[in-house]
Amino acid sequence: MQIDLRTVAIKPVRNTFDHIARRFGDKPASRYQEGTYDLQQDFKFHYRPTWEPELETFDERRTAIKMKDWYALKDPRQYYYGAWTIARSRQQDAAESSFEMIEDRGLADTVPADLRQTALDVLLPLRHAEWGGNMGNSYIAGYGYGAAITQPCLYHAMDHLAVAQYLTRMGIELGGVDALDAAKTAWMEAPMWQPLRRHVENLFVVKDWFEIFVAQNLVLEGLAYPLFFDHLDAHFAANGGTVISMMNRFAAEWAGESAKWVDAQIKVAAAESAENKAQLSAWARQYRTLTLEALKPLAERAFGDNADEVLNEVVSQFNTRCTKLGLAVQE
């Protein structure tokens, strides 16, 4: 059964803004389209930046990657602010209910001591690396080109901050506030953490924003997240540490979702030209090597004798992923 309400119908004069209609025709547009396309100014900035007078305010020359249309780099999740923040608030609700259950029932105390120590040693200092992910992505949001890619990079930066904050909460649950200090000392001083810290700090001084996108969002996240939030997580779950997985569910779910967005960017940029493909592939290979060096001591701490095997599996999956995206990453 269906009922029809009668309304006063007025025929619209136009269906969307002209800059949207020029791209997609004059038909009703989505909120993602109206809130994203051509939003960044690209014509006649009044003054050269005092901090970089050789370039314009927004300038395509801030990266070696070249695109005819930067809005080809669209977000498959179609995140505008409202869509993003509502999606994250749902995930946040789920994560919060996990933490509440763990806190109310004192479940953190049920984690076997060795797993607890592994989480404190290997996962907790990662909150600093996550903060590094925030810095890289806020750089892209500031200096990148075109609202289609800069917009999700700011969301991604905030997501990294959230992951860092969830890791902090996990640390407090498992080891109290003292654990945070210990993890920071490890990040700053422990030999095991120095290669990763050096790598993260080196990314802070990279000028090319697309290079940061590849190094951080494709390679570092593409190798570290499967290592910690798939393999290590499975190890926790199999050995009575499901509580740790519960506390990291936001990071694990988020990584899967955001990887789809990262893939879409790389795939489109690589398909644009042979030059882009060569540059992106070179960055992927270069940062794969550097990232693996940085992750190796952590994998050894987490997986002991199985470290090489786990890392090989992670790299092999990563290589397959890159090949699917059109990159040439085999040595």
Add this chain to the structure above:
Amino acid sequence: MDMQVKKKKLGLKEKYAHMTRGLDWQPSYQTKEAVFPYATYEGIKVHDWDKWEDPFRLTMDAYWKYQAEKERKLYAVLDAFAQNNGHLGLTDARYLNAVKLFLTGISPLEYMAHRGFATAGRNFPGVGPRVACLMQAVDEIRHSQTQIHAISNYNKYYNGFHDFKHMLERVWYLSVPKSFFDDAFSAGPFEWMVAIGFSFEYVLTNLLFVPFMSGAAYNGDMATVTFGFSAQSDEARHMTLGLECIKFMLEQDPDNVPIVQKWIDKWAWRGVRVLSLVSMMMDYMLPKRVMSWKEAWEIYFEQNGGALFNDLARYGIKMPECLSRASIDKEHASHQTWSILYQYGGAAAFHTFMPSDEEMDWLSAKYPNTFDKYYRERFTYWREQEQKGNRFYNNTLPMLCQVCQVPMAVTEPDNMLQISYRESDYKGEKYHTCSDGCKQIFDDEPEKYIQAWLPVHQIYMGNCFPEGTDPTVEGFDPLAKVLEWYHLVPGKDNMDYNGSEDQKNFNAWRGLATKND
């Protein structure tokens, strides 16, 4: 079974410190200078970033929770508005010209604010201000998008909204707000915070954001006012950030005081010039007025702003001198600006119109010292001419101020017969500014302001025609070509409101919705 001893819950402040400040570290594989290359060149000295007081303590989980709730409500209202022909509830479609000014002159600049705060959120060596700036960066894209989404429905039925970003970058008077943000973005992170975080968000919000949103509330614009209410709590956060940033700079080193003072002077004046567009909106464009521009200036600047500067006096900060002129100009700003837009209404991106008798009486009452004495006669004459079929359009182009880019048609504060202008010589060229305030800004950074892309000058240089235009052909009509380049259709998107398509459509549609055949 043992009873678990519950862990003590952390206090909000402590929790926030672990969740933000605890994440950062002092780099040792790269120098601080390399990681934060833009932190020192403006001359601001910071000795201890830990002295930064977090103005609000939001972790991401709390942020998403609050913001998502607001987004759900906002979009539910926007959907209902679109479904039920909400535009027919306006006091009059004439009101929409204020919304056009907002969409073309403000919304794309919310996007600029988003990018600017993203860079500030990367560039400060202190983690506290970085996180606060990033929160604002993400709020600002919210504002840009929610404004576009709120106004999107009007674009389907009315003219002049259709290509707002294209217009912002080209149309002459829109270079006033555009150059304001371009100026701030091209400065360093500290000046950005004074320009946008403090001057724009703290000092001027009540004179810009609030008048537009109140105008929406008074004129039945449920879409825009719902956005306004939804953004209110964001704006409150932004204001506290702007103030904290100023105080932090002033407290860190006495050498910062003169630099901050110079920036406050500059951005207060630049802000006042942008506000001249708001003044005409308040006094002339709203069918139902909220208050006069003069009243708004007195309440929100002279009283509230006065209290603020009293508070900052303990740091050695003085009220910018240029603002004493603004308190004289408050009697004239809206009338003079509307005169400019009215006579150049053939090149504007919205409709202009002369006030009715009743509206003129309102203006007389609100401006007893100036309206009848200086403006009523001119406006009455223009209206009579229009009624005789001789609507006045000025076909010349006004000279623009090199700094604020407002047309130089504003009079001296002490002489209504004299156009106010100042002159500076730089590298053998003469540059004109509209006031002492703008001249001072020019003389302080001439290398910056000589770069200004002044729309009128560019038209005369032939840079504002569609590609392939040949200005030498017989009967060449430069204005027609400029409008084509602006993506404006004369008469449809601009000129007088009386007789416009907007007016006809609104009246016909409202009849359709309220009367029987």
